[in-house]
Amino acid sequence: MITPRFSCSQTEESVTVSCYCPSIRAADVEINVDETLVTIHVNPYFLRLNFSKPLLEDDDNSSANYDPSSGYLTVCLIKVNKGEVFEDLDLLAKLLAPRKAAQPPSIEVLSSEDIPEDDLVSRTENLSLEQEEFTRAEENDWQLPQEVPSSLPDFTLTPQAHYGFLNMHCNYLRHATQTENEINELADDAEVLTETERRSRRLAHEKEKWDEEHYMADFMDDEYIQELLHWEHPHICDTSSFQYTEKENLTMLRLPRKEYLATDRQTHDLYLTLITILFSYCYDTRTTQHDPTPESAWTMGNLTPAFTALDPPHSSQYTGGPHTFLAVEIQEALVPSYRRSLIFPLYRSYILAEKCREDVAAILKKGKRTVMRCLLEMKDIFDHHEVYYVYSKIWLDDFCLWTQADADDELLVSLGEALMRLKVDKDSIDLGLEELEKAALATLERESDSDDESIISDDSDES
Template identity: 60%
Template sequence: MITPRFTCSQTYESVVVSVYCPSIRAADVEIHVDANLLSLHVNPYFLRLTFSHSLLEDDASSANYNPTSGYLTITLTKEYKGQEFQDLDLLTRLLAPRKTKSGPMIEVLPSEDNDEDKLDSAVENDWQLPQQLPQDLPSLETSVQKYYGFLNLHSGYFRHVTHTENEVNELGTDVESCPASERRRLRIQHEDDKWDEEYYMADYADDEYIQELLNWVSPQLISNEDIQYTDEEKETMLRLPRKEYLASPLETHNIYLTLITLLFSYAYDSRTTQSDPTPESAWTICSLTPAFSALDPPNITTKDSRAFVLDEVTEILISSYRRVLAFPLYRSFALAEACQKDVARILCKGKRLLIRCLLEMKQILDHHEVYYVYSKIWVDDFCSWVQSHASDETLKELGELMSKAKVVKSSIGWDLEELEAATLEATNREADSDDE
């Protein structure tokens, strides 16, 4: 079945769904409304939308088909007049399956012995038997295949990595079988190997163009207008994967932290290209994102609370700072700080701007013959997940922490303060020599 193009809008009393389905017979249209679920079927199209509130299929509801334009307009009455339906422009969220409230169906089989009698006997005799929690068994791995990407949902994308010109892959030919701990070790080692003291000192001494980049401000960060998605962005959202992401609270926490690293690389490319992507933009974004180049996203394994803390946000920023100082064309600590502020602003503005940034990143990667793979295993799922599951309150909380976080140069591990002092000393010495 084909999912048609559609748009949604609302009035005080109704929700209006406009569906493009040319060359159909109006008599064959089947529309069904079940609380907040709308189903439309007319061969060869099928559309199922889940709204934030319930709708009614009453006498005020209607469906009109215009054979000239090919648009079917469905008007449904709100259960409560004046109720605001959220996220009608987030098409992927509307297409997501309706969440079920019931848990998994588990059948409890009775044992041969009468467990109830045993329990009564234990209570009667007040047995005080020693109890001990079972020991965790080591995980059993029956395959060398490792999973990666968003929620570790993907595998097999790098089986032929030796036959592609993937310059950002830091795991070599063993990318499909490399465990998470080894990925992190290889990433840090690669950063240390790529670190160039002379390159950093040269950019620190001659920073005229970097100062121009620092003074640039993204138009979408200073705009106060409501975001209206373009037709191209809506088309892209319709092509996103429609999955139900069953993430635990800890996994959700890690998703938000990974989002920081994606936005950081996006902010760097946007600032250095002034929002005009170049042929090198895909390489830049992939090189600066640990989850792409080393398949090594942030991974908090133990946590007592879902709340974010300043220390862990700072730790994530350190990994992004290191990559900005080791890989791209402009390697400046001040430029990394500017990118941090950009990410904080994006998060504080909410998920609509965030979705636009992710869609721009997706477009850059999709048009690259090699790095499109990172769009498939990361960005596509992020675009869908943010629409369906991200919270503006959580994003704002994370953005405020980003604003407060302070990365000190000594935490990078490359003696930045000593190098800057040596650069200033050498520069002053040259100036004095010229004066003489």
């Protein structure tokens, strides 16, 4: 079945779904409404939408019209509660996401003190099979003594490792060395290394590639970097009403249909990973002034630890719950991004990294729609690369879908505010930046003093 292109709009009383279904028979259209779930089927098209509030199908004011000349099927459904606002009608991937799994049935505890025996027997016999199982479990109180197990080293039954979004993927990097994947720092071992081993490989590679002279050269001669610092990102300074483009809508429609059952800890780490991905995006857009180059995929991939070493942030300061972030956690997540921005790309500047952090904060404060737009731009760059497209498959596709369907707008804004207040100390980057900068300035002073002495000497000779 084909998912048609579609859009949704609303009035005070209704929600309208417009689908592009060319060359169909209007008489074959089937529309079903189950409270918040709406399905539209006409061969070969099928559309299932999960709205945030209930709708009516059989209301006299509901309608469906098909225009053969344009190929658009327009379905108007009446709101159960007039005047309700349906949120996120422009987030197409969220509307297409499956309905959340139902909670397990609750158990009703019956007291026999005030109920006649015959009535109690009758009620018990009418319990469903599922309720009877819960009741038997409660009566027998099947419990065993439990204690928190001691920590054990990583152990797997097979050498196959998983990675990517929520560790859902594998086998994408099995032949990485044969595809000339210059982003991948793990070679073919990416399929077998544990998370601890990946981090060790990343740190060792960063240490090997660190170039003090390159950093000092950019520190002393930063004229072009100063120009980059004054550039303004169009998504940040744009104050017009937000609306996705047709290309963005089509990309969102092609996203996979998934529902993510992440734990609180996993959700917490996803927000931290999102910061690092946006940092790489902001570095590339600032250094190219939002005009991607053939090197953009390489740059963004190398600046993202989750891509190059399959090493996303895992907070060591986690305090419980997905919605509480400490400043030390955010800094801990950003330090690898800072380090890599000073080791791998063309322009290596601490103040440039600080500016990218501010860009990420401003994007987060604008909410999930702007975040989604940035992720879609990044995805488009990776999708069109013959080798690096795999990072869309294992990270960006899922992040785009998760951002639309599950990311919390208020949390993104608060995270952006915390990020704006944050200052990543040079000492935490662990590259000896303070000493290098002092040495460079001292060298400059000596050269300046030497030049002054030469001028004085020349003047004396002339006199």
